[in-house]
Amino acid sequence: MSETVSGTGSETPNGFWAQAATDPERTVLIAPDGEQWTAGRLHVATNQLVHGLRAAGLGRGDAFAAVLPNGVEFLVAYLAASQAGFYLVPVNHHLVGPEIAWIVADSGAKVLIAHERFADAARAAADEAELPAERRYAVGEGGEGGDVDGFRPYAQLLDGQPESPPDDRTLGWVMNYTSGTTGRPRGIRRPLPGKPPEEAYLGGFLGIFGIKPFGGNVHLVCSPLYHTAVLQFAAASLHIGHRIVLMDKWTPEEMLRVIDAHGCTHTHMVPTQFHRLLALPERVRRAYDVTSMRHAIHGAAPCPDHVKRAMIDWWGDCVEEYYAASEGGGAFATAEDWLKKPGTVGKAWPISELAIFDDDGNRLPPGQLGTVYMKMSTGAFAYHKDETKTRSNRIGDFFTVGDLGLLDEDGYLFLRDRKIDMIISGGVNIYPAEIEAALLAHPAVADAAAFGIPHDDWGEEVKAVVEAAPGHVPGPGLANEILGHCARQLAGYKRPKSVDFIEAMPRDPNGKLYKRRLRDPYWEGRTRPV
Numbered sequence: 001m002s003e004t005v006s007g008t009g010s011e012t013p014n015g016f017w018a019q020a021a022t023d024p025e026r027t028v029l030i031a032p033d034g035e036q037w038t039a040g041r042l043h044v045a046t047n048q049l050v051h052g053l054r055a056a057g058l059g060r061g062d063a064f065a066a067v068l069p070n071g072v073e074f075l076v077a078y079l080a081a082s083q084a085g086f087y088l089v090p091v092n093h094h095l096v097g098p099e100i101a102w103i104v105a106d107s108g109a110k111v112l113i114a115h116e117r118f119a120d121a122a123r124a125a126a127d128e129a130e131l132p133a134e135r136r137y138a139v140g141e142g143g144e145g146g147d148v149d150g151f152r153p154y155a156q157l158l159d160g161q162p163e164s165p166p167d168d169r170t171l172g173w174v175m176n177y178t179s180g181t182t183g184r185p186r187g188i189r190r191p192l193p194g195k196p197p198e199e200a201y202l203g204g205f206l207g208i209f210g211i212k213p214f215g216g217n218v219h220l221v222c223s224p225l226y227h228t229a230v231l232q233f234a235a236a237s238l239h240i241g242h243r244i245v246l247m248d249k250w251t252p253e254e255m256l257r258v259i260d261a262h263g264c265t266h267t268h269m270v271p272t273q274f275h276r277l278l279a280l281p282e283r284v285r286r287a288y289d290v291t292s293m294r295h296a297i298h299g300a301a302p303c304p305d306h307v308k309r310a311m312i313d314w315w316g317d318c319v320e321e322y323y324a325a326s327e328g329g330g331a332f333a334t335a336e337d338w339l340k341k342p343g344t345v346g347k348a349w350p351i352s353e354l355a356i357f358d359d360d361g362n363r364l365p366p367g368q369l370g371t372v373y374m375k376m377s378t379g380a381f382a383y384h385k386d387e388t389k390t391r392s393n394r395i396g397d398f399f400t401v402g403d404l405g406l407l408d409e410d411g412y413l414f415l416r417d418r419k420i421d422m423i424i425s426g427g428v429n430i431y432p433a434e435i436e437a438a439l440l441a442h443p444a445v446a447d448a449a450a451f452g453i454p455h456d457d458w459g460e461e462v463k464a465v466v467e468a469a470p471g472h473v474p475g476p477g478l479a480n481e482i483l484g485h486c487a488r489q490l491a492g493y494k495r496p497k498s499v500d501f502i503e504a505m506p507r508d509p510n511g512k513l514y515k516r517r518l519r520d521p522y523w524e525g526r527t528r529p530v
Contacts, residue, residue: 015198016079016239017043017165028238030262031072032248033142044163045072046079051166052157053080056135058110060085060170061192065109067091067100067118067125070246073139073154074225077113078174078235083197085170089177089187090226093117094491097124099185103177104129106385107187111135113154116146123150171197175384176228178326184434187384188326205236208332208349209320211266211295213240218292220267222247222255223427228326229299233268242266252276256288266295266318270427271303272458274311285314293318300427305342312339321345323413325401327381328352329374331413344412351377353398356407361395364406372405372413373398421515423452425460430494438489439464439496442482444472447505449515450496453522464496465518467505474501 016039019026024040031037053064064086068074074090081088089107091100093115100121104112105128112131114122116138126136127150137154138146145153171193177185193199211217219237221244223230238244245262247255250273258264277285296315299322311319317335323345324330331354333346348354356370357363364370375398383389393399402422405415423430432450439448447467452460466482468474479499486495506514 017083017198019241028243029072029075030243030245032070032246035072037072042072042076042079043165045076045158046083047163047165048158048161049076049080050084051161053084053086053111054166055161056111056157058084058086060168060172061087063087063089063107063109063175064111064113065089065091065100065104065107067093067095067112067114067122068139068225069093069115069117070221070225070248071115071139071143072246073113073115073143074231075234075238075244078231081172081174082235083169084166084172085168085192086172087175087189088172089175090231091177092226092491093121093224094493095121096489096491097121098128098489099491100125101128103185103187104131107175107177111137113137113139113157114146114148114151115139116141116148119146119148119151123148126150169197171195171199174228174231176326178228178429186386186389188381189384190381205232206240208351209266209295209297209322210334211237211240214242216263217242217265217294218245218262219243220245220247220255220258220262220264222250222258222267222273223270227300229324230268233297237266252280253284253288256280256285256290259290259293260288263292265292266297267293269296269298270300271298271307272426274298274303274307275457278307278310278314290315295320297322299324300424300429308338323415325374327374327399327401328376329354329399333412337412341408341410341412341414344408344414346413347411348374348413353377354407354411354413355398356405357395357398357400366407366409366411369404369406371400372403372415373400375399421451423450423460423462425452425455425462425493426458428493430462435462435464435486435490435494435496438486439466439482441489442485444469444478445482446470447507449505449513449518451515451519453519454526462494462496463522464499465502465505466499467502 020039020043026039027036028039029037066077077088089109091103104125112126133150136151137157138148138151139154140146145155173190175187175189177187219242221234225231234244245264293315296318297320312335319335321333322330329352330349331346332349333344337346353375355363355373357373358370403415405413407413421432435450436448439445445466446469449465450462453463455461482499506517
């Protein structure tokens with residue numbers, strides 16, 4: 001892509017690489033500690049990382065994994081992958097060692113870059129994945145070399161490497177991992193196009209939401225960059241000339257302060273953040289100016305109507321919504337759309353198509369409930385090493401993630417349910433099968449089920465119901481033992497917060513679990529978000 005975009009009185013090239021060459025002194029990034037990074041400095045760090053990864057043995061099509069907080073190193077890793085034909089595998093830093101090891105091994109990552117905050121999990125993962133010492137690198141606070149046993153300082157990847165762009169530049173991708181109903185996360189792998197990075201589909205993605213290049217836009221990253229959409233929004237903003245402001249650890253008042261201090265114009269959020277912002281005292285809310293915000297785009301979880309209306313009353317028409325999946329596709333609703341059709345998640349993106357199919361694969365007309373399918377015009381994907389999963393969620397060029405919904409006569413999508421057993425807590429998808437597998441690994445557990453129960457702040461929290469194995473007495477002591485077992489097997493957000501016991505799990509003669517019979521009593525008198 002070689003287009004130019006009018007900035008402040010001059011033609012400025014679109015795409016980070018061209019911008020860095022044209023105006024290397026422009027500030028493009030504000031780190032969480034307030035340090036300012038110019039385009040030229042970010043470009044040099046990116047070039048050095050490419051050279052360092054190649055020296056470590058990576059070639060086109062190879063993957064490297066990153067267990068990092070929001071920081072400069074995360075965006076450097078993204079830019080390096082996209083310039084050198086690598087796959088960047090972002091890893092949720094809340095995962096524990098065995099979970100990270102699975103992703104490292106499954107992706108074939110040849111290098112692991114981890115922050116010292118996550119030292120224990122990263123070291124355990126690298127050991128389990130049998131990653132050689134020369135392919136483990138630790139980042140410390142401020143980007144210095146981290147102190148992790150068995151890891152080399154991150155600076156060694158960059159030190160002595162050329163600052164110039166590498167030869168044979170070619171476009172790479174991000175390979176996100178998404179959990180599935182089988183309990184093991186699967187990588188979403190797109191074929192490398194074999195074209196220069198300048199020809200990437202750069203920031204055009206943000207045009208879907210009415211976000212324009214340059215124009216004084218400042219993008220606030222207030223959620224973890226390991227999330228697909230968060231990194232995609234940040235990268236697209238960088239490519240179309242927006243300044244990026246990174247938050248490391250989100251708190252509601254700090255977000256308001258950062259918006260006010262930096263004149264932030266757009267961001268990606270989840271409804272839990274809305275809930276927390278609205279809970280601030282009125283005097284705190286009024287202490288900060290948020291009128292610079294043009295697009296507060298939320299997704300990842302259902303937003304209660306009263307929360308959305310309150311945010312629109314406070315922030316105005318900038319509160320917008322989308323529905324999408326890591327695999328691609330999606331819908332978008334402006335505040336005006338939503339107020340006109342409350343509950344909608346919008347109409348299909350220009351680069352996407354939505355359809356509703358019944359269980360027999362027949363396309364349904366407007367107004368009829370079925371499974372939501374999407375199609376993207378920007379390229380195909382496959383689940384890494386899982387051809388069965390890749391095929392099973394397809395009808396022609398359409399794919400589904402299992403949500404139920406309908407399209408109205410005007411093409412607006414309304415979700416009526418989601419993957420029936422999926423838990424959404426604080427905007428994060430949690431899949432019960434993985435939790436149940438961990439529960440069943442405990443010798444005192446004969447049968448188990450995990451599901452979401454109401455939580456006023458997070459929307460849902462994880463509940464475990466257990467049928468105790470013979471010889472084990474249900475009670476608080478056994479519950480604490482099971483919870484401790486889960487703490488060693490699962491990331492914090494996946495762990496059951498409590499355990500209840502049942503004499504016999506409700507299953508039919510074929511073994512099918514009637515999970516609704518377990519879940520519904522906890523939701524009595526409450527509306528489960530859909």
